[in-house]
Amino acid sequence: MNENVEMDQQFEFLRRLLHEDKMAEFRDIFLDWHIYEQGQFYFTLDEKERHRLYTYLSPKEIADMFDVIEEDHEDMEDYLAEMSPRYVADMLNEMYTDNAVDLLNQLDKREVAKYLSLMKSKDAIKIKELLGYEDKTAGSIMATEYVSIVDNQTVRSALNLLKKKAQEAEIIYYVYVVSETNRLLGVISLRDLIVAEDDMLISDVKEERVISVNVADDQEDVAKTIRDYDFLAVPVVDSEDRLLGIITVDDIIDVIDDEAASDYSGLAGVDVEAIAETPLKASMKRLPWLITLLFLGMSTATLISHYEVLINEASILAVFISLITGTAGNAGTQSLAVAVRRLAISDDKDPGFFKLILNEVLTGAITGSVTGIVIFAVVGFWKHNYILGFVIGVAMFCAITVANLAGSFIPMLMEKLGFDPAVASGPFITTLSDLTSVLIYFNIASLFMGFFIGT
Amino acid sequence: MNENVEMDQQFEFLRRLLHEDKMAEFRDIFLDWHIYEQGQFYFTLDEKERHRLYTYLSPKEIADMFDVIEEDHEDMEDYLAEMSPRYVADMLNEMYTDNAVDLLNQLDKREVAKYLSLMKSKDAIKIKELLGYEDKTAGSIMATEYVSIVDNQTVRSALNLLKKKAQEAEIIYYVYVVSETNRLLGVISLRDLIVAEDDMLISDVKEERVISVNVADDQEDVAKTIRDYDFLAVPVVDSEDRLLGIITVDDIIDVIDDEAASDYSGLAGVDVEAIAETPLKASMKRLPWLITLLFLGMSTATLISHYEVLINEASILAVFISLITGTAGNAGTQSLAVAVRRLAISDDKDPGFFKLILNEVLTGAITGSVTGIVIFAVVGFWKHNYILGFVIGVAMFCAITVANLAGSFIPMLMEKLGFDPAVASGPFITTLSDLTSVLIYFNIASLFMGFFIGT
Numbered sequence: 001m002n003e004n005v006e007m008d009q010q011f012e013f014l015r016r017l018l019h020e021d022k023m024a025e026f027r028d029i030f031l032d033w034h035i036y037e038q039g040q041f042y043f044t045l046d047e048k049e050r051h052r053l054y055t056y057l058s059p060k061e062i063a064d065m066f067d068v069i070e071e072d073h074e075d076m077e078d079y080l081a082e083m084s085p086r087y088v089a090d091m092l093n094e095m096y097t098d099n100a101v102d103l104l105n106q107l108d109k110r111e112v113a114k115y116l117s118l119m120k121s122k123d124a125i126k127i128k129e130l131l132g133y134e135d136k137t138a139g140s141i142m143a144t145e146y147v148s149i150v151d152n153q154t155v156r157s158a159l160n161l162l163k164k165k166a167q168e169a170e171i172i173y174y175v176y177v178v179s180e181t182n183r184l185l186g187v188i189s190l191r192d193l194i195v196a197e198d199d200m201l202i203s204d205v206k207e208e209r210v211i212s213v214n215v216a217d218d219q220e221d222v223a224k225t226i227r228d229y230d231f232l233a234v235p236v237v238d239s240e241d242r243l244l245g246i247i248t249v250d251d252i253i254d255v256i257d258d259e260a261a262s263d264y265s266g267l268a269g270v271d272v273e274a275i276a277e278t279p280l281k282a283s284m285k286r287l288p289w290l291i292t293l294l295f296l297g298m299s300t301a302t303l304i305s306h307y308e309v310l311i312n313e314a315s316i317l318a319v320f321i322s323l324i325t326g327t328a329g330n331a332g333t334q335s336l337a338v339a340v341r342r343l344a345i346s347d348d349k350d351p352g353f354f355k356l357i358l359n360e361v362l363t364g365a366i367t368g369s370v371t372g373i374v375i376f377a378v379v380g381f382w383k384h385n386y387i388l389g390f391v392i393g394v395a396m397f398c399a400i401t402v403a404n405l406a407g408s409f410i411p412m413l414m415e416k417l418g419f420d421p422a423v424a425s426g427p428f429i430t431t432l433s434d435l436t437s438v439l440i441y442f443n444i445a446s447l448f449m450g451f452f453i454g455t
Numbered sequence: 456m457n458e459n460v461e462m463d464q465q466f467e468f469l470r471r472l473l474h475e476d477k478m479a480e481f482r483d484i485f486l487d488w489h490i491y492e493q494g495q496f497y498f499t500l501d502e503k504e505r506h507r508l509y510t511y512l513s514p515k516e517i518a519d520m521f522d523v524i525e526e527d528h529e530d531m532e533d534y535l536a537e538m539s540p541r542y543v544a545d546m547l548n549e550m551y552t553d554n555a556v557d558l559l560n561q562l563d564k565r566e567v568a569k570y571l572s573l574m575k576s577k578d579a580i581k582i583k584e585l586l587g588y589e590d591k592t593a594g595s596i597m598a599t600e601y602v603s604i605v606d607n608q609t610v611r612s613a614l615n616l617l618k619k620k621a622q623e624a625e626i627i628y629y630v631y632v633v634s635e636t637n638r639l640l641g642v643i644s645l646r647d648l649i650v651a652e653d654d655m656l657i658s659d660v661k662e663e664r665v666i667s668v669n670v671a672d673d674q675e676d677v678a679k680t681i682r683d684y685d686f687l688a689v690p691v692v693d694s695e696d697r698l699l700g701i702i703t704v705d706d707i708i709d710v711i712d713d714e715a716a717s718d719y720s721g722l723a724g725v726d727v728e729a730i731a732e733t734p735l736k737a738s739m740k741r742l743p744w745l746i747t748l749l750f751l752g753m754s755t756a757t758l759i760s761h762y763e764v765l766i767n768e769a770s771i772l773a774v775f776i777s778l779i780t781g782t783a784g785n786a787g788t789q790s791l792a793v794a795v796r797r798l799a800i801s802d803d804k805d806p807g808f809f810k811l812i813l814n815e816v817l818t819g820a821i822t823g824s825v826t827g828i829v830i831f832a833v834v835g836f837w838k839h840n841y842i843l844g845f846v847i848g849v850a851m852f853c854a855i856t857v858a859n860l861a862g863s864f865i866p867m868l869m870e871k872l873g874f875d876p877a878v879a880s881g882p883f884i885t886t887l888s889d890l891t892s893v894l895i896y897f898n899i900a901s902l903f904m905g906f907f908i909g910t
Binding site: 034191209227230254260282311315319330334341426434 | 649683734771889
């Protein structure tokens with residue numbers, strides 16, 4: 001709290017320096033801040049203030065800031081639009097390639113082409129290559145600023161190389177050992193380099209069992225590798241084991257965050273990332289989903305209307321519709337969440353598919369039995385009608401078991417069909433489960449119709 | 456896939472070496488693996504094989520492995536129980552303190568005391584201190600193996616110190632500059648040390664604006680700091696700015712994973728982390744929640760039963776109960792997810808509270824109006840009864856608005872009361888929303904009762 005207040009005062013002071021056009025004093029303070037804080041300040045400025053800022057700072061200084069903040073904001077393209085194209089091109093030149101690519105991916109193709117045409121052709125080619133990788137693959141999030149060395153050199157020359165590369169490399173804590181044709185042969189951590197004698201040969205200190213990821217691997221698999229091995233970075237290779245780039249742990253944190261938010265959004269049937277929206281904008285995004293579910297819900301209503309005669313004869317049946325659909329929906333949501341999570345963390349080795357579904361159905365049968373017995377006793381006692389209790393108990397048992405089946409089967413099916421299983425959202429499962437629950441309930445009730453007439 | 460098969464073959468080969476008691480060959484291969492792979496192999500062994508493994512490997516070698524795998528498995532205490540207490544104590548001595556503490560936190564107090572009594576008293580005191588920090592605070596996840604230096608030294612002596620400490624420090628990529636009384640004065644990254652001239656003074660190259668976290672800070676705030684600043688580690692200080700430890704990015708990834716899983720679990724009303732359970736065990740965990748919600752659902756049923764006379768007169772009303780409760784439940788779940796996520800990422804600066812609730816209620820009013828108009832038209836057309844359509848449309852509007860209010864208000868209230876807002880789960884909100892929706896629906900329907908009698 002105090003730090004925030006202090007920071008606010010500093011922001012205020014710096015803004016005054018901007019207004020009074022005191023460039024030297026401004027630069028003194030601003031460049032002393034951590035780049036993340038520079039970014040936070042940047043976001044508080046209005047357009048006029050930002051225009052002055054661009055005259056104060058070099059494209060390199062803005063690039064350093066954009067390297068850290070590019071993930072934090074949705075409207076980065078608006079900021080680029082207000083700079084001169086030449087300034088943007090120079091800035092993109094200075095940014096780490098992975099971050100420059102993230103930024104360019106937010107723009108439309110014409111804009112991208114314009115900036116690329118203004119960049120140094122060597123950098124432009126590199127970035128064009130990276131832009132070509134499919135979204136959410138290792139290639140799309142890797143950077144090309146790594147440090148590599150051939151292995152007939154000494155530790156001393158490796159350290160000297162690091163000294164030279166330290167400014168531009170995204171991470172200097174691993175040096176990758178490559179062949180003449182850039183094939184990945186090994187890795188040395190800076191830790192090992194520091195401990196080793198200066199005259200030792202790289203070939204003697206390198207670790208040959210180097211864990212790498214393929215450029216086409218899914219970013220979630222890359223995240224798993226970095227997390228499991230506690231790496232700071234992992235090298236990215238092509239199918240012939242040639243080193244193409246590295247992925248660093250800070251990018252992986254963004255991947256983990258994004259995947260978690262998207263799983264969470266899926267379960268709730270809403271994009272939770274878009275939080276600073278106006279009610280109107282939020283409504284526009286939520287309505288298609290709500291209306292779709294409304295029509296799915298209409299089929300449940302239609303189904304119930306087929307049993308209107310039964311309800312007319314025994315209105316007591318209507319009392320328990322929402323109890324059965326609600327409880328089955330809750331159980332189905334539990335199954336869904338377990339299945340989605342299981343799919344997210346499972347390895348290829350996992351036999352999983354049928355076993356998970358079987359487990360969930362068995363779990364449904366057990367929880368369904370217990371819930372069914374409880375509701376049988378409660379309703380029997382409350383309404384003094386144990387046949388009604390029995391009907392509701394049996395319906396509850398069946399509805400929960402089917403909801404668990406649907407909750408585990410549907411995400412599995414999505415996965416098999418190549419969709420993200422997380423899009424099988426909670427609201428979809430509960431609305432679907434409403435339909436099956438009502439069907440089960442009234443069919444069972446029909447069998448006992450004779451008992452209900454007139455109750 | 457291929458790598459997995461290859462790894463399986465290597466596992467098989469190594470297991471044979473264990474059975475044939477070929478220790479030297481076993482060690483040659485095993486110690487050449489990455490420690491994460493050693494851990495994966497370890498998990499495939501049976502108890503007899505593990506007993507032999509403990510005679511092959513030193514406590515230090517087992518400790519290295521446990522440093523990486525301690526987060527991966529729930530039953531680590533079973534593994535400790537089968538080692539001799541002396542071996543465990545030696546192993547704990549060799550582990551990084553944060554990981555040793557994580558491990559000890561899984562044991563009961565008597566076990567912990569036993570191992571601590573066998574450890575070197577200096578290490579035991581350090582670990583006892585760390586065990587004293589509250590769960591989920593910075594103190595509970597920090598390690599004490601950092602590298603620090605006083606600032607009247609040269610870059611050369613700092614590099615020499617790093618060389619010496621490289622083996623034991625958890626991370627050597629930052630050197631912390633401290634006063635005689637261990638107050639944190641600055642930080643130097645290894646990158647800066649490598650670039651700097653050997654004869655420069657530490658006081659001249661150190662970064663004085665060092666970002667630190669307080670030992671009592673919530674681990675989620677620490678995660679936010681590391682993520683925002685793209686740090687590899689962050690120093691932990693007490694209220695007098697004395698350096699107590701560091702938290703590294705790999706621990707933060709575990710924190711982010713855990714928090715995401717727990718938010719996800721909350722929304723679904725089920726612990727998604729416990730995935731390898733038997734159906735019986737899973738049922739035991741899910742039932743308390745299902746039964747609680749069942750009784751909450753019973754109040755909805757009770758409420759409906761108050762309107763049985765109305766249903767008796769106009770059974771058509773029963774047809775639309777589940778449509779209204781279902782749609783309002785879906786809308787409420789959306790609001791809930793947005794509110795929980797908003798609370799998770801908001802800063803203290805955020806005015807948020809009332810603004811978010813107001814936004815959600817407005818969003819509810821807009822989505823409720825559109826949904827209400829759609830259902831009015833559909834029901835009116837379908838049942839040729841526009842008064843019925845009007846009743847259902849208005850009820851839908853009110854039910855969605857109230858569901859959005861509840862979905863955003865309840866997690867906010869939880870947060871204010873000091874609970875984790877994520878425990879306000881989706882199933883709870885939908886079940887609660889069933890109750891309010893039914894209340895709204897039948898009250899509105901009662902007003903129009905004259906129109907329905909006999910329909």
